[in-house]
Amino acid sequence: MDKESQILHYIKMNPFISQQELSSKVGLSRPAVANYIANLTKRGEIKGRGYILREESAIVCIGGANTDRKARTEQKVRLYSSNPVKITESCGGVARNFAENLSRLGLSTSLMTCIGDDKEGHWLLKETKSQGVDISQVWVLPTERTGTFTTLLDINGQSIVSMADMNIYEKITTSMFEEKWSYIIASSAVFLDTNIPKDCISYIIKRCSDVNIPIYIDPVSPVKAGKLPFRLDGVELLVPNREEAEILANIKIDSIEDCQSACEKIRQRGVQNVIITLGDQGAYYFSDEEFGLLPPFKTDVVDDTGAGEAFASCAIYGIMNEESLFNACQLGLAGAALTLQTEKSISPFLNPEKLHEIVKEFS
Numbered sequence: 001m002d003k004e005s006q007i008l009h010y011i012k013m014n015p016f017i018s019q020q021e022l023s024s025k026v027g028l029s030r031p032a033v034a035n036y037i038a039n040l041t042k043r044g045e046i047k048g049r050g051y052i053l054r055e056e057s058a059i060v061c062i063g064g065a066n067t068d069r070k071a072r073t074e075q076k077v078r079l080y081s082s083n084p085v086k087i088t089e090s091c092g093g094v095a096r097n098f099a100e101n102l103s104r105l106g107l108s109t110s111l112m113t114c115i116g117d118d119k120e121g122h123w124l125l126k127e128t129k130s131q132g133v134d135i136s137q138v139w140v141l142p143t144e145r146t147g148t149f150t151t152l153l154d155i156n157g158q159s160i161v162s163m164a165d166m167n168i169y170e171k172i173t174t175s176m177f178e179e180k181w182s183y184i185i186a187s188s189a190v191f192l193d194t195n196i197p198k199d200c201i202s203y204i205i206k207r208c209s210d211v212n213i214p215i216y217i218d219p220v221s222p223v224k225a226g227k228l229p230f231r232l233d234g235v236e237l238l239v240p241n242r243e244e245a246e247i248l249a250n251i252k253i254d255s256i257e258d259c260q261s262a263c264e265k266i267r268q269r270g271v272q273n274v275i276i277t278l279g280d281q282g283a284y285y286f287s288d289e290e291f292g293l294l295p296p297f298k299t300d301v302v303d304d305t306g307a308g309e310a311f312a313s314c315a316i317y318g319i320m321n322e323e324s325l326f327n328a329c330q331l332g333l334a335g336a337a338l339t340l341q342t343e344k345s346i347s348p349f350l351n352p353e354k355l356h357e358i359v360k361e362f363s
């Protein structure tokens, strides 16, 4: 291998390697190494990000970015019939929603997803970028259509049925993540949803746990939860709703005792902390040190889409700030309450001050 290839190889292995370390590994002076790096950067071989210093709060959010279409009814829905509705569109996708929520909470956040080369995809990127999320790692796939999520809401703002047209995510491969690996391990944590293919999910979990990068997971839906590998070592937090937890633990959940058994079974798979969100019943949390049920913070429900992501991203914000699981859940309840009050999948009012203010009000 020539000197340049050797340097590139060592940077791929460790994007934080110093020029001094490189110089002793490849047998060149430090200024000579600097010269090689400058040339590699000029040619675009080093894109910069993997080789800048680790940012303490950076999180890469990997998974879906969709346009959400919500059909709202003014009267009781009639099945197998034509229902008058009002349709609105907003930005969605679990990983994208996490990235935006976490960015609104002041964390430096990046999104890794794919969109089609269409109006919807470019709109999603523009809106997401405007909220401070780094979108430089998004794949634009010219032959695919951007994912869509269409949901029918009843008079109470609760989703009756949802349709996920997200075939685009099947085009993502493990080698696409391999190419971005230096970028991924330059982050302090990774958030993962289950929109991407099964082998990619396993690949990311394994590689992150090998280098001790904490992983947070939202299982997305009961169907997609089944894509998670059995072993989940390295997963610091998993936040399923009731139906997803039933799939993951392979038991029916009808009581608090069932929540505890489900959490124990999920933890046996290698997960550190589990929080099961229970809709209008609140959330059940379980770790080595603490467990319990928290009732929801009472609020008007305009639209329940995105409440689960709001809960989990605010809880992750708490965990990344070294709060206890109980305190993280309180932040989660506050974030969910805020999101339930809006027609969009993300609350435009979400910020750290507002979150702490709501927690104070309810505790």
Ligand SMILES: Nc1ncnc2c1ncn2[C@@H]1O[C@H](COP(=O)(O)OP(=O)(O)OP(=O)(O)O)[C@@H](O)[C@H]1O
Residues within 6 Å of the ligand: 240, 241, 242, 277, 278, 279, 280, 281, 282, 283, 296, 297, 298, 299, 301, 304, 305, 306, 307, 308, 309, 310, 311, 332, 333, 336, 337, 340
């Ligand atoms: N009707 C409600 N009243 C009060 N709080 C609610 C209600 N629905 C949801 N919540 C709050 O939102 C949190 C998440 O809700 P839920 O368990 O329905 O998540 P989810 O099914 O993942 O939601 P989504 O997929 O729509 O984002 C709950 O833990 C609770 O705090």
Ligand SMILES: O=c1[nH]cc([C@@H]2O[C@H](CO)[C@@H](O)[C@H]2O)c(=O)[nH]1
Residues within 6 Å of the ligand: 064, 065, 066, 067, 068, 091, 092, 093, 094, 095, 097, 148, 149, 164, 166, 195, 220, 221, 224, 305, 306, 307, 308, 309, 345
């Ligand atoms: O299969 C999926 N269903 C729903 C979502 C997203 O979840 C949000 C609602 O919880 C919404 O934004 C939708 O796009 C997704 O990314 N994948």
